[in-house]
Amino acid sequence: MNKLLYLLIFIFISNILYCQTISGKVSDSSIGITFNVPNNWKGQQIPQGYIFVSDIEKGFILVTPHNFKTIDEIVENANMGINENNGTVLSLSDKLEINENSVAGIFKGFLEGQAAISFAKSLMSPFGGGVAVFVFVESENYSEKYKEFVNEICNSLKFSEPVRSSLENELEQILNNCRLTYMNNYNSGYGSGGIQDKIIIDLCEQGYFNYYDESQVVMNADDVSGYSSGNKNNTGNWNVIARGDQGTLILNFDDGNIAEYNLTFEGEKTFLNGNRFFRTYKDSNVEGTQPDCF
Template sequence: MERQRFLSLSICIILGSYGLFAQQTGVVDYPTLGIRFTIPDGWKGAESGEVFLMGSDTKPGLLILMTHQESQIQNLKAQAEAGLVDEGINLQKSGDFEKVGSEGIGAEFSGNIQGTQAKAYIAAVVNPFGTGVTVVAATDVPNYSSLYKQLAKEIAGSLQFSQPKEPPVTEEWRQTLQGAKLTYLNSYSSSGYDSYGGYSDHEEILLCGNRFTFYKSSSMSIDTGGAYASSAGNSNNAGNWTVATSGAGVPLLRLQYDNGTISDYELEYKETKTYLNGYRYFRTYDHGECR
């Protein structure tokens, strides 16, 4: 599970049958996040990318769990007032805030999902140990009832938080990456009679102490003989870094930029090579750039 985004995860399945590809029931435990919750009776679920999805054989719609990093109720309220807007999704708060447990809020939302009128009850709970949880119970308008509010509150009420347990691999990666420069290179070119096209991408992540610098450049050019076009751009940013763990126990390189933006990269080491989000990065230490 990930942070506070609603995500465009083929959300159209919210509006109809779940398909029940998932089989997990009962208590779900994420010790690396310090989060436990219980799937309601008659529902089953599974992790899907950055969220946990639950569906029913007999009830339409979908229950969704996702994480957030907010520690203050007022910040959760501000996010709720802004609504949930993503590709194909526009849900705006349509009901008053209600207290959910001792450290949470909830409200009804209305709008559309993939062009279909939809309604949802969304509850967000603060975790005193860190990563909080947002629960979404959604379906299309004709099928919406107080049941979805009840389900969202039931899941929120079942949440148990504890101090996250860090797996050994997290510290191993933290030591491995200290002082490293991670470099990604990708380029392509093709040419033919009176024509040429190509692009190049270059990315560097320098990890020194608890700070990082991020540099990225890209360029593209096309020449068809009768016309020519090109573009180029670069960015250079900085912030703090650490190695965290996803709910499924996958180590993550977490970059928290000075502007507050957070980026996570799944870490993998295979055949003596380092991969971030499945892409090969060259890892070097003799760069002389850490002071």
Template sequence: MRFQFLLTFCAVLNAGQAQQIGEVDYPYLGIKFTIPAGWKGAETEGAYIIGSDTQPGFILMVPHEIKDVALLKTEARNGLSEEGIYLSMTSDFESVGPGGIGAEFNGTIQGVAAKAYVVGVINPLGYGVTIIAATDVPNYSPAYKKLAKQVAMSLKFTHPKEPPFASQWKEALNGATLTYMNSSYSSGPSSDGYSSYSGYSSHIEITLCPSGAFSYSSSSSSSIDTGGGSMSSGGKGGGQGKWSLTGDAGGNNVLKLEFSNGRVDTYTLSYNNDKTYLNGKRYFRTFKQNCY
């Protein structure tokens, strides 16, 4: 049986992503690695996937921000659960080069019973990397452990290169309040003299203090009236922490919010027609001088 997760890899390639072989360099992340011979790779959203035309399974590389080996082990023991991947650790840890640990995992990927060897590598200079070499259970062999370790040992970390216009973005955002507002309203047909409608509104405010601290608040509300009954709902959120500017693999500037509760939000920054965008959404930039 042709392993089903390769459909993910094929979908990435068919979407027009360039296939890569050999050494891959991401200077804006400070990460360089080598694709194993006979395999080829492509970028996918938030990760890098490597596949083969002749061998089942894949190698998935995902960045992480863990700096402590003990915490890396704790996360591994808790298992992997993301984007259709559900894996639990089934072996003891092994050391994999400096700053790396590896172990075998069992579970499911896209609903298929799977087995994988997973290596987590700490990067003292920036993003670390998790490497998952996986296939379905019947096709798993020590070769996948070897592949994961091979990629891990090829990793080279350097100080990330500063993205273009990073200093301009820092100047533009330092002390600024970023506000997102969105609302919609639509009316529907009338029934027995009663009008129907639906409405929605959303508001986000992020204040970026010169000290490196930030405050975040959000609110949303929605309502609907069918003419025979109505319903409304709403919610609020907020938090504080530290903000910084970083880059992504493509050299885009990224706003990073590290909340005091451990949550991390990232926003790709762009500027067009004198307007500021975070993850493609328009934010108004003002200076209210309300830093705490």
């Protein structure tokens, strides 16, 4: 789960108390799923899927699609646990429950600095990808009934062929064979150097992407000069999804990591999670701005 996910989750949890909520049965043709919401739980759709809270029970439930291709990929990801930069670290605490089409496990650690336990179950869809269901509860309040809530959702879950929305088709057309470039320079002042951020994402029509992190730390002090460069080159598969009128770019890296970016546009300007990226294509006449797509 990406690093901004938990912040977004807590924002939506607050909104659930005041906005129209979802309960009963959920049907989402864009993901290709239907499932039943457990009694006394209510929720909202978010860019990452669906989130549910209860006036009676503690914690929250997250239902989110995944793009893993095999059970082995899910197992590998589960063994890595959840490790974010915001005080969230949960590690697998027991042996995984592995079946033909699902993987489940209990994770213990900290969520936003609070001791927490999560039971998670990931299912494979016959149409590709699948769905993961998580429950997160403070450690002192966790019991087996929270595992039952997750299993209740999973047992009711039915898959169908996803139907792409007009927004998803439009976004895919915009981003096919496109280079997205982010640049930001920060100078610490007084001649001491700074940081030069440069990230390039090539989105190719065949469904793969190239990701280049060319960020540099520049040093220019009295006794030290030079730079260090990230030079991180990564590849994987990309996709766009829409939740209502919000488009999201998903990068599935070959090493198992997943990055999600909320897409917004202002005229010809493109923003990923609020950061401006320059968008160029193969017909660009500026050297070095054409996407590396075959």
